[in-house]
Amino acid sequence: MSAKLAISRPAEGAAGKTGTWRTFRPVVDREACNECGLCRQYCPDAAIDENLDIDxxxxxxxxxxxxxCPKKAITMVREED
Amino acid sequence: MLMIGTGNKAVALAVRDAKPVVVAAYPITPQTEIVEEIANYVTDGSMDARYIPVESEHSSMAACIGAAATGVRTFTATSSHGLVYMCEMLHMSAGARLPIVMANANRALGPGWNIGAEQSDSLSMRDTGWLQCYVSTAQEAYDTAFMAFRIAEHESVLLPVMINLDGFLLTHITQPFETVDPEGFLPPTNTPHAIDINHPGGYGTLTKGTEHFRFRWDIERGMRDSVAVIQEVEEAFAGRYGRRYDMVEEYRCEDAEVVIIAMGTLGKEMEVAVDILREEGVRAGSIRIRWFRPFPAIDLAGREVVVIDRDYSFGFGGVLANELRAKCGCRPFSVIAGLGGQEVTYDDIASFVRIRTEGGEHWFGVDA
Structure with a gap:
């Protein structure tokens, strides 16, 4: 952090395990997936890796x-309490 | 080089000579000539800058912020409604410690609609963290705008600087002035927190209550340190170019029993009033405040004070009078004069001194 300006550098988990905020969980149908990778490009949290596994x-x-997802291969399923 | 031109032209030439990399601007009366002139310099090749015409003043300051965040020299100009429209970005630029230089043509805010001189626009931006200087002649506008880059970009300051010139009374008045050989006076910019594309990060990111105050304090530290930097730069300017400036300009103050205080063109006009009063046997002097932020230390002990404000803080008083009450412990005779370009002559200023009462307030044109 600079003395003049607050600067944050990318670091894994700087705000803790934000997965605990989740209400709906993405479930991937690997049969329907054609591995186009759009999900990974759009993920705002960089939580999808090169193998398209979701962290x-x-x-x-x-x-x-x-x-x-153009193949409708991902469905959002409510997390159980 | 000796030039004949308006206050606006003087500012434009100072910017040309300071060689900014990016100028982003939106035109507004009575500032328009500044950005028109700069656009001409970019077009005819006498300035090697990127000129960005934008859709609003909020955007012009946002564009300057983006450019300055990469570490390059930037400039913009505005006035009145344009200035208050970019208010949020003024806080942003100072908070992000970006040494942007801006000229503001002091103009009234409406309604009632008015394009005449008034300093309420910039004074209502008092607490944004911008340094503010008020100039009184085309020569001073040129010299101060040129020096402003070195002050803003100094490692001890790293805060934006606003050069204020009275609308029409200075922006549109043609006077002779000298330009300088700029070579070597302004060091290259060196912004320690400039964006580094090889090390991505969030700039001006979230700060919690446990740390936010540290950044606020550092702005104040930069503001306090800027006094010495201003004096150092003005001294270097005087040494090289021969024209001397200071935080304030005093006139016949040594033995003065009553001093008149004002900013901008009124601060020059009142020197004639001082001469008139001296001939009447009144030991008068004047102090023209150049730098309003940081506010100068002025010793007024044992003197009567008459302050002229071309502005007003509704529900309290003239802004400059308020600052002097708080900072210098004086009880000035506060005159509100010149609003919206209302004509104020040196005879009027002399008459303010004749009717002074300690702690009184006088609205010129309202109170007889």
Whole structure:
């Protein structure tokens, strides 16, 4: 952090395990997935890796991946309490 | 080089000579000539800058912020409604410690609609963290706008600077002035927190209550340190170019029993009033405040004070009078004069001194 300006550098988990904020969990149908990678590009939390596996420690369940998936291969399922 | 031109032209030439990399601007009367002139310099090649015409003043300051965040020299100009429209971005630029230089043509705010001179616009931006200087001649406008870059960009300051010139009374008045050989006077910019694309990060990011105050304090520290930097730069300017400036300009003050205090063109006009009063046997002097932020230390002990405000803080008083009450412990005779370009002559100023009462307030044109 600079003395003149607050600067944050990218770091894993700086705000804790944000996956605990999730209400809906993305569930991927690997049979329907054609591995286009749009979900990974759109994920605002960089929670989807190069193998298109979703890191549920940090996925906040925003559903953007499900919205963007052209194959409708991702469904959002309510988390159980 | 000796030039004949308006206050606006003087500012534009100072900016040309300071060689900013980015100028983003939106035109507004009575400032328009500044950004028109700069656009001409960019077009004819006498300035090697990127000129960004934007859709609003909020955007012009936002564009300057984006450019300055990469570490390059930036400039914009505005006035009145344009200035208050960019208010949020003024806080942003000072908070992000970006040494942007801006000229503001002091103009009334409406309604009632008015494009005449008034300093209520910039004075209502008092607490944004911008340094503010009020100039009184085309020469001073040129010199101060040129020096402003070195002051703003100094490592001990790193805060934006606003150069204020009275609308029409200075922006549109043609006077002779000298330009300087700028070579080597302004060091290259060196913004320690400039964006580094090889090390991505969030700039001006979230700060909690446990740390936010540290950044606020550092703005104040920069503001306090800027006094010495201003004096150092003005001294260097005087040494090289021969024209001397200070936080304030005093006139016949040594033995003065009553001093008149004002900013901008009124602060020059009142020197004639001082001469008139001296001939009447009144030991008068004047102090023209150049730098309003940081506010100068002025010793007024044992003197009567007459303050002229071309502005007003509704429900309290003239802004400059308020600052002097708080900072210098005086009880000035506060005159509110010149609002919206209301004509104020040196004879009027002399008459304010003749009717002074300690702690009184006089609205010129309202109170007889």
């Amino acid at each position: 549920l420690d940090y996925c906040k369940g925003c559903g953007i991946c499900a919205k963007e």
